[in-house]
Amino acid sequence: MAARISRYFAGGNTALGFYNLFESNLQGLRRIFILKGGPGTGKSSLMKAIGTEWAERGYNIELIHCSSDKDSIDGVIIPALGAGIVDGTAPHVIEPKAPGAVEEYVNLGEAWDSAALIGQREIIEEINRKVADAYAAAYSRFAEALNIHDEWEKIYFEHMDFGKADQLTAGMLEQLFGEAHLQKSADVKHRFLGAATPAGAVDFVPNLTEGLSKRFFIKGRAGTGKSTMLKKIAAEAEKRGLDTEIYHCGFDPHSLDMVIVRELDFAIFDSTSPHEYYPDREGDVIIDTYEAIVAPGTDERFAGPLEEVSAQYKAKMKDAIAALAEAKVHRDELEKIYVAAMDFSVVDVARNRISTELGSIQASI
Numbered sequence: 633m634a635a636r637i638s639r640y641f642a643g644g645n646t647a648l649g650f651y652n653l654f655e656s657n658l659q660g661l662r663r664i665f666i667l668k669g670g671p672g673t674g675k676s677s678l679m680k681a682i683g684t685e686w687a688e689r690g691y692n693i694e695l696i697h698c699s700s701d702k703d704s705i706d707g708v709i710i711p712a713l714g715a716g717i718v719d720g721t722a723p724h725v726i727e728p729k730a731p732g733a734v735e736e737y738v739n740l741g742e743a744w745d746s747a748a749l750i751g752q753r754e755i756i757e758e759i760n761r762k763v764a765d766a767y768a769a770a771y772s773r774f775a776e777a778l779n780i781h782d783e784w785e786k787i788y789f790e791h792m793d794f795g796k797a798d799q800l801t802a803g804m805l806e807q808l809f810g811e812a813h814l815q816k817s818a819d820v821k822h823r824f825l826g827a828a829t830p831a832g833a834v835d836f837v838p839n840l841t842e843g844l845s846k847r848f849f850i851k852g853r854a855g856t857g858k859s860t861m862l863k864k865i866a867a868e869a870e871k872r873g874l875d876t877e878i879y880h881c882g883f884d885p886h887s888l889d890m891v892i893v894r895e896l897d898f899a900i901f902d903s904t905s906p907h908e909y910y911p912d913r914e915g916d917v918i919i920d921t922y923e924a925i926v927a928p929g930t931d932e933r934f935a936g937p938l939e940e941v942s943a944q945y946k947a948k949m950k951d952a953i954a955a956l957a958e959a960k961v962h963r964d965e966l967e968k969i970y971v972a973a974m975d976f977s978v979v980d981v982a983r984n985r986i987s988t989e990l991g992s993i994q995a996s997i
Contacts, residue, residue, distance in 0.1 A: 635687040636843075638694045639836040641824040643706060644882045645699050645956060647778035649771045651885045656822040657696070657709065658716060662734065663993060665986055666720035669740035671963055672970030674979040675719050676704040678740075682717060682987060683708040699827035699882070701960060702834045713993045717986065738986070743978035744970070752969055759969075762962045770955035774828070777948035778884055784941045785855025787934050791927040797857045800924050801864050804848075804900070808865065812896055814873035820866075825879035825889035826907050830960040832953055833882070833906035840877075840892065841899045845915045849903035852921030853931075858902045861921075862888040865900060869893045 642654045658664060667675045676698070683693045683705075696707035696718070707718035720737065749756065826835030841847050850858045859881070866888065869876040879890035879901070890901035903909050903918075911918060922931075931938065 635690050636692040637683070637687055637839075638692070639697055639839045640694070640879070641699050641827040641836075641882065642696045643699055643827075644824045644880075644885065645767075645770060645774070645828045646885050647771070647774040647883055648885060650767070651880075653822045653824065653880065653885075654696075654707070654718065656820070657694075657707075658718070660714070660819065661709070661716050662714035663989070664715070664735045665717040665989075666735055666737050667717065667740060668720055668737055669743075670721065670966070670970050672967035673740040673743065673974060674976060675721075675740060676706075678979060678983045678986075679705050679708040679717050679719075681983060682990070683710075685987060686710050686713075686990070697827070697834075697836075699824075699829055700956070700963070702827075702829045702831055710990070713990060713997070715990055715993055738982050740979055740982060743975045745973040745975070748973040749969070756966065756969060759962050759966045763959050763966070766955050766959035766962060770828075770952045770959065773948050773952035773955060774883065777945055777952060780941060780945045780948060781854060781884075784938070784945060787938060787941075788853045788855040788922075788926055788930065791930045792856060793925050793927070796925040797860075797921075800919075800921070801857075801861045804861065804919070805865065805868055808893075808896065808898060808900070809868060809872060812872055812874065814895070816873045818870040818873050819875040820870055821877050823877065823879050824882045824885070825901065827882040828949075828953060828956065830953070830957040835882075835907040837890070837901065837907055837909055840879075840890075841901075844892070844894070844897055844899050846898040847911075847913075847916045848898065848900035848919055849909060849911060849916065850901065850919045850921060851903055853904075853926065856921040856926055858904075858921055859887040859889070862891050862900065862902070866891045869896075 642652070642657050644651050667678065669675060680695075683695055687693050691710055691712050694707075694709040694711065695705050696709070698704040698706045698719075707716060709716040825837065826833055850861070852858055866876055866878045869891065874893050874895050877890075877892040877894070878888060879892070881887040881889045881902075888902075889907065890899060892899045901907075
């Protein structure tokens with residue numbers, strides 16, 4: 633059987649600033665390699681190479697993508713080995729703490745020509761200031777967009793039938809769980825469904841739900857109880873001892889966008905923009921919260937205000953993404969400086985050493 637490669641985000645550029653969910657995904661690992669070093673030191677390439685190597689050996693792997701550059705990764709986990717490698721530099725990854733794991737720091741900065749970098753210190757500091765300013769602008773605009781989104785939600789919230797909402801959720805809990813209950817503690821992972829990146833919104837829903845026989849697509853409007861339903865489903869799964877993947881909203885991390893319970897073979901997710909999908913295989917079901925619990929005609933009665941708030945929200949989100957794109961331009965400039973000062977043979981040695989240690993872990997299992 634071919635190895636499964638799962639892709640997700642564990643850090644996000646959100647309305648609350650950079651938000652980190654890494655620690656949840658490192659729990660239970662026995663060995664963690666934490667890569668240090670600035671941009672351009674080959675951290676992502678090293679992790680991709682090791683991920684590819686172990687996938688080719690038939691091991692399932694998890695690739696944790698970078699929200700500041702969707703084509704880069706911030707971590708690779710090999711669950712069967714209980715091992716992971718993560719980028720331990722800001723802003724993508726805050727220092728992880730995984731009780732019981734043996735953590736080792738791998739400093740790729742040792743491969744720098746320090747003299748060359750010292751000669752460009754002022755340029756590096758100026759670029760770093762530009763990067764920080766661009767991220768600050770992005771987070772400020774995301775926060776403004778969230779305030780606008782709250783106004784959007786309020787229109788629908790005030791025209792919801794909460795009794796029907798409770799009935800809809802109760803019916804989903806019965807349908808999803810039945811009598812299922814496992815005599816163990818649930819393994820709960822917190823991740824992001826998608827992320828705001830310099831290239832716009834990115835998600836991995838098709839990858840994450842591949843192979844699941846039941847997929848529930850929640851349709852509806854802002855403020856119609858989608859996240860609340862998902863929170864209750866996640867809580868029920870954990871209470872019943874079921875391993876649960878909880879995917880937070882990449883815009884507002886306090887909201888949920890998806891729950892996956894692989895032991896019951898289902899995923900249920902918010903299937904509205906910017907991660908809108910439609911059923912395309914047997915076992916796919918649509919749940920329409922607007923149709924089920926919102927007063928008929930709400931869209932039509934409030935068409936004017938809804939159109940206005942939607943336009944304001946989209947404009948702020950566009951500005952925020954533009955700020956992320958600006959940050960990436962400056963980070964790319966910084967990366968070129970560091971790449972020019974790198975001895976990548978040192979990185980190759982580090983990669984080979986990590987691979988050898990992973991091989992030792994494999995042999996000991």
